[in-house]
Amino acid sequence: xxxxxxxxxxxxxxxxxxxxxxxxxxxxxxxxxxxxxxxxxxxxxxxxxxxxxxxxxxxxxxxxxxxxxxxxxxxxxxxxxxxxxxxxxxxxxxxxxxxxxxxxxxxxxxxxxxxxxxxxxxxxxxxxxxxxxxxxxxxxxxxxxxxxxxxxxxxxxxxxxxxxxxxxxxxxxxxxxxxxxxxxxxxxxxxxxxxxxxxxxxxxxxxx
Numbered sequence: 001x002x003x004x005x006x007x008x009x010x011x012x013x014x015x016x017x018x019x020x021x022x023x024x025x026x027x028x029x030x031x032x033x034x035x036x037x038x039x040x041x042x043x044x045x046x047x048x049x050x051x052x053x054x055x056x057x058x059x060x061x062x063x064x065x066x067x068x069x070x071x072x073x074x075x076x077x078x079x080x081x082x083x084x085x086x087x088x089x090x091x092x093x094x095x096x097x098x099x100x101x102x103x104x105x106x107x108x109x110x111x112x113x114x115x116x117x118x119x120x121x122x123x124x125x126x127x128x129x130x131x132x133x134x135x136x137x138x139x140x141x142x143x144x145x146x147x148x149x150x151x152x153x154x155x156x157x158x159x160x161x162x163x164x165x166x167x168x169x170x171x172x173x174x175x176x177x178x179x180x181x182x183x184x185x186x187x188x189x190x191x192x193x194x195x196x197x198x199x200x201x202x203x204x205x206x207x208x
Contacts, residue, residue, distance in 0.1 A: 001145040003154045005100060005169065028119050035081035037155055040067045047207040048082060052092075054200045059185065062157075063207070064140055071129035071172035074151065075144055078172070079206070081153055087204040090153075092192050093117055095186045102143055102156040102203060123152040128170050135165040138182075140173035140195050150192060 050062040051107040068075040081087060091108035093116040095101045106123070107115040135141060140160045142151035151170060158165075159182060175182065189197045 003143045003145055005102060005143050005156050009070050015079055029093065046079065047109055047176065049205050051203045051208060052185065052200060055198050059142065060178060060181035062181050063176040064173050065176050066173035068131060070131050072168050073126050074129055074170050074172035079128045082159040082204050082206055089201060091116065092196065092200045095188060095190055096194050097186050098160050099162065100156040100158050101182060101185045102154060106153065106166065116195065118152060119152055125149060126151045130167050131171060133171040135162045135171065137161060138175040139171055140175065140177055142170040142172060144169065157182055159183065
């Protein structure tokens with residue numbers, strides 16, 4: 001079953017490669033985060049560095065801060081996968097300007113492109129942890145199938161505010177630095193299925 005980020009209500013995005021029509025200066029860093037993300041957390045929030053390359057060329061680094069006080073099960077799952085090098089060599093396999101970038105599918109390491117996004121049925125599933133946080137530019141959220149409790153390794157990073165996703169997908173972190181890299185990824189040349197024509201790979205390590 002394919003793990004995809006659906007835009008609800010006014011927008012409907014799927015495998016067709018349609019893109020949302022929104023206006024946003026994609027080169028800017030997030031102007032303002034929600035009160036919930038900027039409030040003092042009740043626990044330490046771990047940070048991770050995503051190193052991104054395309055065609056052997058470094059595109060830069062994205063630094064994430066995760067929210068164990070908001071979505072502890074998703075953070076634990078992500079941390080466990082990073083600790084075993086799971087994400088290294090996976091791709092950002094779906095990029096949609098004015099919407100988001102999606103990656104983290106194990107199939108994108110070495111399997112055919114037509115399997116990217118479908119995940120591995122043996123992967124651990126993480127139950128939904130919906131919150132009052134908003135899908136704003138720079139937010140990290142869990143991709144899933146139609147089943148709200150089907151999140152596994154795949155994630156997406158919003159490049160613009162998408163309120164249609166609020167309360168439908170689990171937010172578990174945000175980008176601290178590197179939205180310029182996210183913008184490079186989302187604006188790369190892509191095919192009619194929103195797959196980058198030239199593979200964009202990642203490696204993820206924990207800071208500290």
